[in-house]
């Protein structure tokens with residue numbers, strides 16, 4: 001599971017720093033609103049959410065006590081006082097229905113065996129008229145120059161391992177049907193393309209190398225153990241991914257951000273029974 005190890009934590013922090021504007025520029029919660037962040041991990045998104053909505057009150061939950069401790073250290077170091085952390089399982093959250101004005105979930109559904117059920121639970125926690133925001137990646141959206149079948153093959157190893165663990169590394173493309181299926185209204189999904197060439201050294205380093213390629217490199221042992229690939233082919237694929245970070249290389253990846261609203265009481269009242 002992502003988010004548990006120091007190296008993985010550093011990767012998530014790098015990823016969050018590099019992608020803040022792309023992913024968060026259109027998310028700010030009004031003063032006084034009560035917001036749930038489900039699966040906050042080490043707090044990589046929490047810091048941005050809390051900073052961008054200084055007068056909202058954030059409750060950030062995660063199933064991992066170690067990640068929460070790290071998240072708390074990070075928000076304390078940032079001087080944020082509008083976040084409280086709580087250890088909880090998304091499938092057994094200790095909150096009453098309609099407790100939150102808004103809910104935010106990032107890079108969590110991809111790891112869950114039952115993402116539809118998770119969204120239905122989060123939907124129930126929203127007050128009428130509240131919003132549910134979900135951000136997910138989709139590894140099938142990866143393309144690059146120079147093109148390389150070996151590189152695509154190592155990415156496929158990660159996709160397959162995540163599938164074997166009960167997750168879905170291709171979930172970004174499904175956000176619209178998932179949110180609609182969970183009962184949300186006015187669902188809008190926007191693709192967020194990360195385009196990286198040598199004119200953006202921050203993204204070459206922070207995204208192509210330290211986020212994406214580091215993540216794929218991290219599954220080497222598991223991919224070999226499951227017999228998905230042999231060591232030489234894996235190392236060639238990783239070398240080709242790093243090759244895209246050179247002066248003439250280009251790397252593209254698309255995140256998906258979906259926002260849906262819970263039906264308001266006014267709308268409900270005017271609907272024919």
Ligand SMILES: C[S@@+](CC[C@H](N)C(=O)[O-])C[C@H]1O[C@@H](n2cnc3c(N)ncnc32)[C@H](O)[C@@H]1O
Nearest residue numbers: 002003039040041044062063064089090106107
């Ligand atoms: C890839 S991390 C993403 C963390 C954070 N949202 C971010 O964007 O950096 C996924 C997180 O989901 C958490 N998680 C997985 N299953 C969960 C569950 N059933 N309930 C609560 N948290 C869960 C993991 O502990 C992990 O911290």
